[in-house]
Amino acid sequence: MKGSFNMIMNLDSLLNKREWEAADVKLPLYDVPEMIDKTKASPIWVHFGAGNIFRGFVAALQQKLLDEGHAEKGIIAAETFDYDIIDKIYAPYDNLTMNVILNSDATTSCEIIASIAEALKADPDNMTSMDRLTEIFSDPGLQMVSFTITEKGYSLIGPDGLPLPVVNADIEKGPAHARHAMSIVAALLNKRYQAGKYPLAVVSMDNCSHNGEKLQQSIIRVAEEWLSRGFVDKGFVDYLKDESKITFPWSMIDKITPRPAQGVAEILAGNGVENMQPIITGRNTHIAAFVNAERAQYLVIEDKFPNGRPALEKAGVYMADRDIVNKVERMKVTTCLNPLHTAMSVYGCLLGYSLISDEMKDPDIVALIRRLGYVEGLPVVTDPGILSPKAFIDEVMEERLPNPFMLDSPWRIATDTSQKVGIRFGETIKSYLAQDRDMDTLVSIPLAIAGWLRYLLAVDDKGAVMEVSPDPLREDLQAKLAGIVWNDPSTYSGQLRNILSNPVIFGCDLTQTSLADRIEEMFIEELAGPGAIRATLRKYLS
Numbered sequence: 116m117k118g119s120f121n122m123i124m125n126l127d128s129l130l131n132k133r134e135w136e137a138a139d140v141k142l143p144l145y146d147v148p149e150m151i152d153k154t155k156a157s158p159i160w161v162h163f164g165a166g167n168i169f170r171g172f173v174a175a176l177q178q179k180l181l182d183e184g185h186a187e188k189g190i191i192a193a194e195t196f197d198y199d200i201i202d203k204i205y206a207p208y209d210n211l212t213m214n215v216i217l218n219s220d221a222t223t224s225c226e227i228i229a230s231i232a233e234a235l236k237a238d239p240d241n242m243t244s245m246d247r248l249t250e251i252f253s254d255p256g257l258q259m260v261s262f263t264i265t266e267k268g269y270s271l272i273g274p275d276g277l278p279l280p281v282v283n284a285d286i287e288k289g290p291a292h293a294r295h296a297m298s299i300v301a302a303l304l305n306k307r308y309q310a311g312k313y314p315l316a317v318v319s320m321d322n323c324s325h326n327g328e329k330l331q332q333s334i335i336r337v338a339e340e341w342l343s344r345g346f347v348d349k350g351f352v353d354y355l356k357d358e359s360k361i362t363f364p365w366s367m368i369d370k371i372t373p374r375p376a377q378g379v380a381e382i383l384a385g386n387g388v389e390n391m392q393p394i395i396t397g398r399n400t401h402i403a404a405f406v407n408a409e410r411a412q413y414l415v416i417e418d419k420f421p422n423g424r425p426a427l428e429k430a431g432v433y434m435a436d437r438d439i440v441n442k443v444e445r446m447k448v449t450t451c452l453n454p455l456h457t458a459m460s461v462y463g464c465l466l467g468y469s470l471i472s473d474e475m476k477d478p479d480i481v482a483l484i485r486r487l488g489y490v491e492g493l494p495v496v497t498d499p500g501i502l503s504p505k506a507f508i509d510e511v512m513e514e515r516l517p518n519p520f521m522l523d524s525p526w527r528i529a530t531d532t533s534q535k536v537g538i539r540f541g542e543t544i545k546s547y548l549a550q551d552r553d554m555d556t557l558v559s560i561p562l563a564i565a566g567w568l569r570y571l572l573a574v575d576d577k578g579a580v581m582e583v584s585p586d587p588l589r590e591d592l593q594a595k596l597a598g599i600v601w602n603d604p605s606t607y608s609g610q611l612r613n614i615l616s617n618p619v620i621f622g623c624d625l626t627q628t629s630l631a632d633r634i635e636e637m638f639i640e641e642l643a644g645p646g647a648i649r650a651t652l653r654k655y656l657s
Contacts, residue, residue, distance in 0.1 A: 239293060
């Protein structure tokens with residue numbers, strides 16, 4: 116029956132169960148209109164950041180609870196950055212999402228996620244939406260506000276070390292004129308304080324270290340600035356700092372949701388599902404009515420919810436204390452996944468790969484990340500107890516990275532590398548120093564750093580000009596590398612030292628270790644002309 120009908124995903128179409136079944140699409144098992152009515156009348160959960168990771172992971176968790184009878188209400192989504200998402204991806208599909216799991220055996224599993232009861236623009240120019248958000252935040256029954264807005268969304272400071280202009284304006288104009296995401300949320304929390312000082316958990320689910328702390332610091336900073344200018348009273352700041360009222364739980368999230376793939380859209384179209392073509396919004400968000408994502412997923416949340424919470428543990432979420440959350444996060448980002456991703460992303464770009472999965476067919480890249488994880492990382496890994504570090508790496512190496520359906524690019528992973536190397540490599544380096552381990556046993560880590568610096572020259576291993584991923588320090592770092600010619604090692608005259616000595620980038624001064632000399636040596640070897648990068652990998656990893 117595939118292809119024998121045409122179906123557009125919306126609430127009415129959910130009644131056509133046989134047609135969706137013919138298209139191999141699983142439907143929600145609960146009464147969706149009833150869930151929507153209950154959620155709007157008495158909301159329990161608002162989520163900021165309406166993009167792919169929310170739709171394909173967080174909303175799917177609540178769908179599982181609804182399907183299994185562990186919940187009666189869904190989530191209200193709010194978007195702070197790209198309002199086209201609401202207009203073009205939520206509204207035309209009645210807030211439904213086609214969740215497409217890309218299995219490692221090259222098959223797909225499809226499910227319509229209907230747990231998003233309402234979608235709003237957190238837009239200060241849209242008073243209808245802002246009034247509705249104020250109403251929601253004033254509801255005593257609201258239990259949690261969560262976020263997937265990327266790490267940048269919490270920052271009040273620009274790359275120049277100065278407050279962002281929008282943040283300065285928010286501070287000077289007060290809550291009524293908030294425009295930055297953190298200011299908007301602070302203003303809404305002030306409304307909740309004024310409505311009755313009701314408790315609430317404010318939960319970052321973004322993939323960054325100590326995410327709850329970052330969120331907490333930014334919101335309190337805005338509130339304190341408003342207090343100093345007379346926009347809010349001291350009781351509001353005290354409310355934000357009172358853990359019996361407001362908590363900022365830490366979390367660790369792990370699930371890859373790459374850009375929507377054209378191939379997935381074609382599979383859906385072949386099964387009779389219409390209007391699934393990916394779009395690019397005015398703010399350059401690549402998105403579609405579907406989310407394609409890997410099956411593997413992890414979410415660990417600090418269990419500090421002063422007003423109750425959904426039964427997330429019944430959906431597979433690990434509810435733990437802060438110490439365990441921190442250990443799981445550290446395990447992932449310093450050893451078991453993120454360092455491997457960063458190392459293979461820069462070398463993947465240099466060697467001409469466009470897909471992470473294709474890199475896993477390259478024995479030199481596999482040797483690089485295998486040594487990085489198993490040989491150099493595991494001896495100093497943080498073991499959280501609830502997950503096995505080795506089993507985690509096994510899954511990464513054997514299922515996640517080789518997945519042929521995961522159309523993720525090394526260029527995307529290489530974005531903002533200057534903001535990542537201090538955690539992804541610097542923490543292991545610091546562990547080796549603290550434990551007085553032999554630094555000369557490190558091979559993949561200096562190779563990864565040398566490869567990143569070589570990548571910044573914007574010339575691949577064949578000598579072709581390539582585009583370097585966005586990075587807040589890109590221009591500054593490239594300026595420090597000025598004078599180095601990709602195929603002439605003699606043009607190197609110590610330009611790396613000024614970068615390697617920067618503890619802000621690496622977490623320590625690498626020139627005070629033997630690693631700096633090794634990184635320089637590897638970098639110079641990678642300047643020897645066409646094929647030098649490949650030859651350098653083989654030399655050190657054979």
